[in-house]
Amino acid sequence: MAVTHVRPDDRLHLQSIASLFGAASKIVTVTGAGISTKAGIPDFRSENGVYSLGHRRLFSSSVLSDPERRPLFYNGITKMRQVVNRASPTRTHRFILSLRDAGKLVRDYTQNIDCLEEKVGLSTDLRKGPGRKHVRGHHRVDYEPRLQERGVECILLHGSLRRLRCSNCFSTCCWDEDGREAKTLAGQEPPCPGCAEISEARTAAGKRATAIGTLRPDIVLYDEQDPWADLISAIARHDLLQRPDVLLIMGTSLATHGVKHLVKDFAKIIHKRAGKVVFVNLTEPARNWEGVIDYWVEWDCDAWVQDLTNRQPALCSGSIPRVLIDLTGNGEHVNTMASRGYDGGKGGSRDNPIDLTLS
Ligand SMILES: [Zn+2]
Secondary structure (H helix, E strand, O other): OOOEEEOOOOHHHHHHHHHHHHHOOOEEEEEOHHHOHHHOOOOOOOOOOOHHHOOHHHHEHHHHHOOOHHHHHHHHHHHHHHHHHHOOOOHHHHHHHHHHHOOOEEEEEEOOOOOHHHHHOOOOOHHHOOOOOOOOHHHOOOOOOOOOOOOOOEEEOOEEEEEEEEOOOOOEEEOOOOOHHHHHHOOOOOEOHHHHHHHHHHHHOOOOOOOOOEEEEEEOOEOEOOOOHHHHHHHHHHHHHOOOOEEEEEOOOOOOHHHHHHHHHHHHHHHHOOOEEEEEOOOOOOHHHEOOEOEEEOOOHHHHHHHHHHHOHHHOOOOOOOOOEOOOOOOOOEOOOHHHOOOOOOOOOOOOOEOOOOO
16 A cells, blocks of 8 residues: 655644544554754764764774774764763653653664663663563563563664673673773773673682673674664564554664564554554655555654644643644644753663664
């Protein structure tokens, strides 16, 4: 079936989509860089994105074994993290939180590594597992420390810039402690404190010292296997069994292999239940998405979210200011409360093959 193209002035279809969200009880979201550009975080694939500046080579997995490019990578990724740390979640991030608060969110899957989902208050801790809700008999999986009611709410498909990971023991540690940020900014790889502790304990006991690994960002680079891939796959399978009724894709060109599969798997289940797949992006989906995507909303994500929550106020649960006046009569609204801003949130990998792409 052809994709229905919905423009900002297409009130009829926008209303149909809003009704869909009002009636839906199990919504899965898949997001990309387009939901974070308003937060000032660059899109990797857009015309003005990081790739266009010639940095694409820096994000292939080979960079870690290349003594010439590695310092540039560490320096660049640290600067990017500094931008990310200063950023605040957008209206779209808050909308996803609202879906959770309304009890409609099955899970949010994001390709972004900026952690704005955490800032808005969504849990990204995979160790929480899928949560108890809707868990069925033989598909139950044991997670440590214990299954929690909500489970992990947002899956970071490509990891995040929050922590560093040891290339030897795979444990993660805080990027902001022990001068690690200054080291990575200077293009250096900090040593792993976990490995160092083990080695020191051994030498103190008169045993042979062991290797101390180096730390790298806890993200998934091109051609890399995600260390959490099995756990993420298990959670995705769990979510497919929930039989969601809406898949909402926002701010992504769906270019990465792993995300393509994820979207197609969810779309198949959703269509069996006469549910819908809604794609909100400024760029048109490729022809091969016909039969997968039902609606293409050609609009900025934040603007569409504002329109949607205006049409379905119950969706916003008080976390998104309502637009009170429609001055233009064509779906463009004036937000009389926008100047209140946002306090940055008080809240609080991945698929295969996966890259660092934010889009
Ligand atoms: Zn280590």
